[in-house]
Amino acid sequence: MSDRNDVVLETKGLVKHFPISQGILFKTKVGAVRAVDGVDIQLRRGETLGVVGESGCGKSTLAKLLVGLETPTAGSITVRGQDMTRLKGGAMRRARRNIQMVLQDPYTSLNPRMTVGDIIGEPFEIHPEVTPRKGRTKAVQDLLDTVGLNPEHVNRYPHQFSGGQRQRIGIARALALKPEIIVCDEPVSALDVSIQAQVINLLEALQREFGLSYIFIAHDLSVVRHIADRVAVMYLGRVVETGGDEQIYENPTHPYTQALLSAVPVPDPRLRGHRDQIVLEGDVPSPANPPSGCRFRTRCWKAQDICAQQDPVLSIRERSDHPSACHFAEPRDVVHAL
């Protein structure tokens, strides 16, 4: 697992700030939303890295940076040893092919005026070297078949499909260029549970078949637990804890992770009262003006003076076996087993 050659994607000190400007005619920059503010992640071949955290913590911005839809303010994104942020022209286009994205909303992420065949085949227009023109219809039909849709439906429009089917179309499109990495931003959040299970099964089957690596962003912690090998927990633009799924779920060491897990209702009434309910006070601070030192300190029940002064780095400390960005990281059994 620790073999460096196995790492297909790595970010170092990745930062994305969105400027806040004031004034109508003469815009002056008065600050910045620090959407992603120093993120280091590693993704290994064939694995799924789950990314969790509450609304606004920077998950989608991270996803867009990874696939090149946003330009980083600072930091690097290395895919197979190449720094994506320094590539230009043809080299960049070829590198980008390798990392594709599936979006949350199957209702708005597909162009309603394009047929399914055109939607799935569009990447071939941008990257004509992948499949020769005359082989495209066949390629699209194969993709439809791969994701469990009827290949004869290539000429239908998105509104003729259900939500789960549309998500399959999005997945087929992401697969078109045979990428190694797929970034899934809340791919099942808009779907009903019974449909959600179908899409999760499909993603897992495709991973096995094609050896894909996934970044899987979701707010449903039980879905992430099911699909992820490792998990990164984000808070206010930073990764605050990362580790194997058991390390995060069974032995969380960051107070924010502990609070998050304690807040998730478990779908088993027998577990009522088996959870430490850590109810956080207050709201998440603005990412334009994060607290000094530890960003979680305004809501943390363990905060000490040092937390306001020193920014805790994401590292392994004495009492935790995986990286955690807390001066006082130590495991806490949040959800007690029966």
Next chain:
Amino acid sequence: MTDIKAKIDVLPGLDPRAPLLEVNDLHVEFRTQYGISRAVNGANFTLSPGETLAILGESGCGKSVTAQAIMGILDSPPGFITKGEVKYRGVDLLKLPEKERRKVRANQIAMIFQDALSALNPVFTVGYQLAELFRVHRGMSRGDAKKRSIELLDQVKIPAARARIGDYPHQFSGGMRQRVMIAMALALDPEVLIADEPTTALDVTVQAQIMGLLAELQQQRNMGLILITHDMGVVADVADRISVMYAGKVVEEAGVYDIYARPAHPYAKALLESIPRLDMKGQQLNVIKGLPPALTAIPQGCAFNPRCAYAQDVCRQDPAPPSYIVAPGRTSRCHFWRDVVGE
């Protein structure tokens, strides 16, 4: 508290010993240009004081329409209640004139919605919207209404309530807006609160705060709570009983421990099996094949039959399965509930 007594007395036929809320065989249809959409096709349940009943089901199965029919806020036309009863303490609300209905809506049965921002009026301050309720329905003076509004915002744990009653809804965070909406719903001390996906739009940590608050207020007031949700975690956490809806029907009604342990309807069972659980790691999730039916073309017989692993010929023919009594307080609309529950 005297004014509460007074408001109950005005309802003719009110029987304090009758169930708090009882929905019998409720049918709602939408008459649209594309045909008749049968959104609710026989919803039944009862609610007692202090009890939490969860209505669980997938998108489009008729949960919100059922709530709207109970509240008397159905979009009509195109929506029509074609059959059934909604009884509050023995009084069939569907037979009341709109004027009486409005009183019940303000005083006895209140509702909160998923999207607090669109339910609050953006052009008035939060304090004004609350105070109006007390002025209109309780005839309070401006000063008293303001005082009562601050108390209520305190109760729903808005920090520095006194300083914030002059704020507009958009100045509040999502969680705080949902608290304001709860405050407005509870202002006139209703006995029944219907919460339609009250936390779906919120983060889990905020959801935990809101659910905790609702539970606390419910206990203080001994209120009956109908919680509409598709989150089986929330249901397992807070509900006493569950009604599972499919294609506009309550297909199973049961106590929460019973249904999670041994569901008596194939749909409820399949739904529970399709959520990722710890012991399913590395395995395929169970799926329900196919899709829910279009409400303009609900299959004959049992509406679930095209997707059901237990289906037999009898399931494909009318009449649809009746509501079988599985145990006291427990029903299933499945001909083969014994096989399902017995496994």
